[in-house]
Amino acid sequence: AEAYWGVDPVTQHAKAAEQKGFKILNGLYEDVEDKIPDAYFDLIACNDVIEHMLDPIGFLRDVKKKLKPTGKLIASIPNIRYAPILHKLIFEADFEYAQSGIMDYTHLHFFTHKSFRKIAESTGWNVDLIEPINIQPFRPITNLLLKIFEHKYHDLRNAQFVIRLSIPFSAKS
Numbered sequence: 001a002e003a004y005w006g007v008d009p010v011t012q013h014a015k016a017a018e019q020k021g022f023k024i025l026n027g028l029y030e031d032v033e034d035k036i037p038d039a040y041f042d043l044i045a046c047n048d049v050i051e052h053m054l055d056p057i058g059f060l061r062d063v064k065k066k067l068k069p070t071g072k073l074i075a076s077i078p079n080i081r082y083a084p085i086l087h088k089l090i091f092e093a094d095f096e097y098a099q100s101g102i103m104d105y106t107h108l109h110f111f112t113h114k115s116f117r118k119i120a121e122s123t124g125w126n127v128d129l130i131e132p133i134n135i136q137p138f139r140p141i142t143n144l145l146l147k148i149f150e151h152k153y154h155d156l157r158n159a160q161f162v163i164r165l166s167i168p169f170s171a172k173s
Helices: 011-019 029-035 056-066 083-091 113-122 140-148 150-157
Strands: 005-008 023-026 041-047 067-078 126-135 158-166
Touching: 005 011, 011 023, 023 029, 029 056, 041 056, 056 067, 056 113, 083 150, 113 126, 113 158, 126 150, 150 158
Parallel strands: 005 023, 041 067
Antiparallel strands: 067 158, 126 158
16 A cells, blocks of 8 residues: 555646656545545645635535544645735725635635634544744834734644544544
């Protein structure tokens, strides 16, 4: 059995990974899901992936069966509540897609910490961790305001968050 598997829709990337010894399924998850064994993986990593999926709710609901009962899913997700994005939307009335980053034109879904937690919990996951990553400094006055209201606006400085999900104990038996 292969130790590392991957799913990649880009044929060139899939072939390059296969040459390094990985088991790669070329296509979208929805297209190759039946070729992925159930109850097989200790860890599924989706770094900058879920926001590109046609059906992230269906994916989160169904991918649990691919994990061993003690398995985990980790992912990084762009944060649509990032202050520079909100500034453009609120003060410049602009919702402009870009070649990369939070507003990447290939993103089909946008999440905040709160909205992702709701989706994960509604699809049967325990949310073990949601932490900010890619934290960006702001001007000193903005940092001061954020510090004062940190309990409510703590996530405005991070461009992404990392999550770790696990299968609830009751679902393991």
